Amino acid sequence: MSTIQSPRGLGVFLLLPILMAAFCYYTLNQLSSHSPIRNRNIALLIAHPDDEAMFFSPTIQSLVDPSLKNTVQIVCFSIGNAEGIGNIRETELLASADLLGVPNATQSVLIYDEPGLPDSMTQAWPEDLVASVISESLKDLREENNGSKVDTFITFDKGGVSSHPNHISLLRGAKYYLRHYPVHHEILLYTLDTVPIYRKYLSIFDAFITTLLERKSDDTLQGEGEEGYSGNGAPKSAMYLSNWQAYRTAQRAMTEGHKSQMVWFRWGWITLSRYMVFNNLVLDTDRS
Template sequence: MPAIVNRLRSPRGLTIFLLLPILMAAFCYYTLSHLSTHPPLRNRNIALLIAHPDDEAMFFSPTIQSLVSPSLQNTVQIICFSIGNAEGLGTIRETELLKSASLLGVPNVNYSVITHDHPHIQDSMIKSWPEDLLASLISDSLRDFREDSGGEKGVDTFITFDKGGVSAHPNHVSLLRGAKYYLRHYPKQNEVLLYTLNTVPVYRKYISILDAFVTTLLDSVRNGAKDEEEGVEGYNGAPKSAMFLSNWREYRTAQKAMTEGHKSQMVWFRWGWITLSRYMVFNDLVLDTDLS
């Protein structure tokens, strides 16, 4: 402790100590200013496609909590394609998903969350899932959602993993192929947009909220000039990207969705994830218009 005090008393140490809060404030201001230039997803009927119970909390909690805000007038529903039965806990995990979704703000979870348990689509770290079968289950789920809502306008937006699947998990990666297969081959009530969650390198996964600054800075460098020329809207007037940054309350809610919702999954390494992962506090989505 005396050594630290002596360093702070030195001109260099004092300068660094005084600059840190200024730099942090500048980082926050830049990040929030950049986020404000991204139009929100509004008035959409959204289906979040996940592979396992707990994906919604571990990877998509900032997205869910933002999109369920009443001011945006979205509907948010979740399709989970397995019960996560790799360790024989499928029945427990299916119930945990409903509790987690409710904590994250998804309304009427008994009608807004569908979980599948198909024999050919099971939780596996080594097996990919057939895209045509996933598309069939998507079609069945969307029909059930329409019936539960009294035949109102169907889903017009998918959100799922990108081709990196955050962790290269084959089940995660399969969902993108299944969603694209559905969009290519199935008749739809309306045009469906597809947004994917950006996979970042491993050294950025565990810097928590700091990656919001890194992401917005990279986004500004890569797309700033192009956006000025072409605008921020993509296909059919939809935003080309969407970014969601949680506040402290939302971050703590995301953690509770794991610690209180998915109790069966809280092994030691997941404590590190819910504390350090950027996906617990920040999501960036990209509009995917390539259906090949």
């Protein structure tokens, strides 16, 4: 007798849709209680062309929603020239940003080719040089946006998602900038949460795990009298879960936008990675 024909196997088979429905209901209910980032002039700081698609697609597609009244721009700190095709990857980044819904990508995406910030899996970038490029980019973005100042950074956290030294250097450089350019101390800094490898490839299912952990953390903070907002009313965390259409758009940003990067193992990433379908951002208030 096959497993599914046995009473126990049949019970498990019938229980799966119920469990999936409960998972969806709980996750969406928890996410609906999180206020998104809104009314902000945002600069997404990435290290290489394709970072925006591989790691930040849910965030970008959510933040460009006109109802949130955000301005979304991307600052890329290298052309990704490790294999000598940086000129191709620059063009691909613009195509990807356009697919993800970034308005006026040719003006909203800045790509730098600073010799001191090479595309490297082994070399960290000097935080003061990263800060200098940030300063230059903010001037350029202000010119492109009729004098409107960037008030929010979004970038990688100290784990860099993949422990990539270039990713990690962006956080250090952003903090250096906020410490040493005091005129801009009011800028908010959100970081993308790095999760253990066993959660990295759970796709949408990690949204359920994250919301459970977030709920436990929220209960603890409420018990200590803390709330989920910073002093200026910005959310201390934000979660973005893509629907099927947005998930497919994120995949297209890689398969159609970043064609040069679609080697065999990236197919596994765009299929299984939780970052292709779900992002959770945390407000970083530690300037050290």
